[in-house]
Amino acid sequence: MSRKPQQGPLQGIRILDLSRLLPGPLATQMMADLGAEVIKIEDPKAPDYTRFFPPMKGSQSIFYLSVNRSKKSITLDLKSEKGKQQFFDLVKTADIVVDSFRPGVLQKMGIDYEAAKQQNEKIIYVAITGYGYTGAYQNKAGHDMNYLGYSGVLGLNGDKENITLPSVQIADIAGGSYPTIVACLSALWARERTGKGQFVDVAMTDCVMPLLAATFGEALNTSAIPKRGDLFLSGGLAHYNVYKCKDEKWIALGGLEPKFFQGFCAMVNKPEWMNKMLPIPELVVELKKNYKIYF
Secondary structure, three states, X not given: OOOOOOOOOOOOOEEEEOOOOOHHHHHHHHHHHXXXXXXXXXXXXXXXXXXXXXXXXXXXXXXXXXXXXXOEEEEOOOOOHHHHHHHHHHXXXXXXXXXXXXXXXXXXXXXXXXXXXXXXXXXXXXXXXXOOOOOOOOOOOOOHHHHHHHHOOHHHOEOOOOEOOOOOOHHHHHHHHHHXXXXXXXXXHHHHHHXXXXXXXXXXXXXXXXXXXXXXXXXXXXXXXXOOOOOHHHHHOOOEEEEEOOOOOEEEEEOOOHHHHHHHHHHOOOHHHHHHHOOHHHHHHHHHHHHOOOO
């Protein structure tokens, strides 16, 4: 299989995509959109489950199509000797392999990084798992909300009374897809300097934790315990919140700076609402006094 010239900064990079569901396929699709040649490899008897997710467009899943655009697609029986050899033939021509199996699965199949680098020392393996290749949870199964739960993101999502499931898969995308792209590009740059590939362990739970960087910083350095619905940007401020209107629709109010909230209060003829900004005015005064910041 020869390389097909494509436009984009990743033109000339070949990626073998063994991943399923959302995190890996979305990551490789974005790299395909940037010009990489992505070859999606599926088991002929057990393909990517999303092929069967409704709704369907004709005989194909819309979900599957939405995260597998711009790719080539082949089937290989990687449990057979013929399938393994075909895979290693591709590895010899490839730059990156992306997978989303639990730790140890590819090793049992005989196509893990250690086996692949015997065929191509420049090959890069990026493994996407829930909890990483080390630690007590490495062999546990999980999905998006489990990773959000362990990281602490889920417990802070919602109002004071109820935890709410996010409407999108935050851990899969922010903890899986984007870190995978960073891992691939970083490993490619390292290979430019060393001439060798490497194995990169992307643990979605670890990668989603930076979403709470500011919250962790406050909790670790003060006695304040973060509470759902009380954080400044998730329910704690009247002027940064969502409100239901008389027409049953909702409005997102993001007037953090005084000048913007003043404009809003004037527009709705409610100047008395300005006192709802506390504790931000004190913060503004402090910033102006010490840092000459003007709003």
